[in-house]
Amino acid sequence: MTAKARKSLYQFDYRRSPDQDGPVVRRPVVVVGAGPVGLCTAIDLAQRGVPVVLLDDADRIGEGSRGLCYAKRTLEILDRLGVGRACIEKGVTWKLGRVFQGEDLLYAFDLLPETGHAMPAFVNLQQYYLEHFLVERAGELEGIDIRWRNKVVGLSHLPDAAELTIETPDGAYTLRADWVVCADGARSPTRAMLGLDFVGEAFEERFLIADVRMSEAYPTERWFWFDPPFHSGRSALLHKQPDGIWRIDLGLGADADAAHEQKPEVVTPRIARMLGHDDFELEWVSVYTFQCRRLERFVHGRVVFAGDAAHQVSPFGARGANSGIQDAENLAWKLARVVKGEAPVALVESYETERVAAADENIGHSTRSADFIAPRSRQEMRYRDAALTLARECDFAKRMVNSGRLSTPSTYRQTPLSTPDAEPWAGSARLGAPLPDAPMERADGTPAWLLGEIGGDAVEIVMPDGADHGPPPEGLRRIVVGKDLIDVEGRFRERFDAVPGATWLVRPDQHLAARFRHEDPERIAAAARRMLGDAA
Structure with missing residues (x-):
């Protein structure tokens, strides 16, 4: 699809809202920003029966591809929200990667070597396609009111709410909300309105990112080069996207002039040297720097920050959009319970506890990637060169090479919602982590997947013992x-270390909150109350 066709398809009309007339209206939840994080938050809330107003200052989906790689856990979330299959069908599925130094292959890796999962390791998909699928899904749900060209120009705290001033083509109006979710991106105007700033660091190294259209038949893999012959002394990355588009990422150095480097007459020769030909078209070009920063706190009264508005990481490792969508999933079920009066307001504080820890984990990985890919000191350079040299011969050194540790979901180790294990467990299911999927069979003999059957519910899984x-x-x-689900392949038993009489408690975001090897009604009931926020 050409950029002109996308512009026509992904542009939306401004519509005047009844909230712009009469007295100030109060809504349960207002989400600011109709990017992937804001849309996922709104859809998740609507699926849980909570009406949402979704505001965006633009009237179209972004034209540059920006976000690209969506990890297995994110795909599981998107599947629960109703767009996972569309993403897989349109996207490019991959799990293999190769790391080169110069012209030599250092090693290859497989991100999902085992079978028995509904979702693939990764799907590459331009962000505008994901946003399109999400907007279509939002339009199918009652309770989501998307308001395009509604720009938030004022945000203030009230004792038990927040107040927004919103500018539109028809003038400004005021809206109050029990809760406001700010998912308005890295430059977040709402963050500035509350006088909040990031802590962390910005790296000086600049990187060129380009999407090019070509017919080259490279494998569907992630290829990363240290010091390639076509871009000496720097790094390079190549990824496949749908529609014959390829993502190219090139290190430029700290002194690169961003405006100069984006000129077609500068970009085109660089890419031609990399590809060995000039039979391609530039689709989109940008220059960026690594950002490894976050807000000190994500929850400010009735205003909650998510995605890039709350934290920023480097693109290497695909941790930006994936962590933002996991923010949305973590927050939505908690807000839904609080809005419905099923849990105290304190439950929302657990969002901050869990997702700040997740942001710190992602920032740590991102910082180490930046230091390895673009060393800032002689010591860092010597370490990197030694690791690359050793990786040619020694398997242990391959684990030291960091071309961007790829996104994995966070495990909530310190959270008020989990009940500590009383006994040791084996298997790949971990307390505080998302459940591993498993192929199952329903009682009527039809195939099913464990996560699909759990959906967005709070669930008790029981292995009966009579x-x-x-x-x-x-x-x-x-x-x-x-009884309800049959473990036909034994994957559930293997991954959950399942024994007769065991019980597992699963949160509405599919994270494991408690497990018991034997039936213990009082402890299980207490763990369930804790999981749902009664003891938050």
Whole structure:
């Protein structure tokens, strides 16, 4: 699809809202920013029965591809929100990567060597396609009011709400909200309105990022070069996208002139040297620097920050959009419970606890990637060169090479919502982490996936032992393995270290909150209350 066709398809009309007339209206949740994070937050809330007003100052989906790589966990979230299959069908699925030094292959890696998962390791998809799928999905749901060309120009705290001043083509109006979710990007105007700033660091190294259209038949893999012959002394990255588009990323150095480097007469020869030909078209070009920063706090009264508005990391490792969508998933079920009066306001504080820790984890990975890809001192350069040299011969050194540690979901180790294990467990299911998926079969013999059957519910999974387990804890839906779902391949048993009589409690965001090897109704009920925020 050409940029002109996208512009026509992805442009939306401004419509006057009834909220612009009469007295000031109060809404349960207002989300600012209709990018992937804001759209996912709104869709998740709507699927949980909470009406949402979604504001965006533009009237179209962004034209540059920007976000590109969506990890397995993000795809599982998108699938629950109703767009996962569309992303997979349109996107480029991959799991293999290669790391080069000069012309030599240092090593290759496989991000999902085992089978038995519904979602692939990664899908590459231009961000405008993801946003398009999400906007279409939002339009199918009752309770989402998307207001294009509604620019927030004022945001202030009230004792139990927030107040927004919104500018439109028809003039300004005021809107109040029980909760405001700010997902308005790295330059977040709402963050500035509250006088908030990031802590962390910005790196000086500049990188060129370009999308080019060509018919070259490279493998569907992630290729990364240190000191390639076509770009001496720097780094390079190549990724495949849909529509014959390829993402190219080139290190430029700290002194590069961003405006100069984006000129077609400068970019085109660089890419031609990399590809060995000039049979390509430039689709989109930008220059960026690494940002490894975050807000000190994500929750400010009734205003909550998510995605790039809350934290920034380097593009290497695909941690930006993936972590932002995981912010949305973490926040939506908690806001829904609080708005419905099912949990105290303190439950939202657990969003900050969990996602600040996740941001710090991502920032740590991103900072180490930046230091390895673009060393800033002689010591860092010597370390990198030694690791690259050793990686040619020694397997242990390959783990030291950092071309951008690819996105993985965070495990919430310190959270008020989890109940610590009383006994050791094996398998790949980890307390505080998203559940591993497993192929199952329903009682009627039709195939199913574990995560698809859990959906967005709070769930108790039981491995029966013949005893009467009584009713499930209040607010939880029970799934009995062997009755409701059959573990036909033994993957559930393997990944969950399942034994007869065991019980697992799963949060509405599919993270494991508690597990018990034996039936213990009182402890299980207490763990369920804790998981849902009654003890937050």
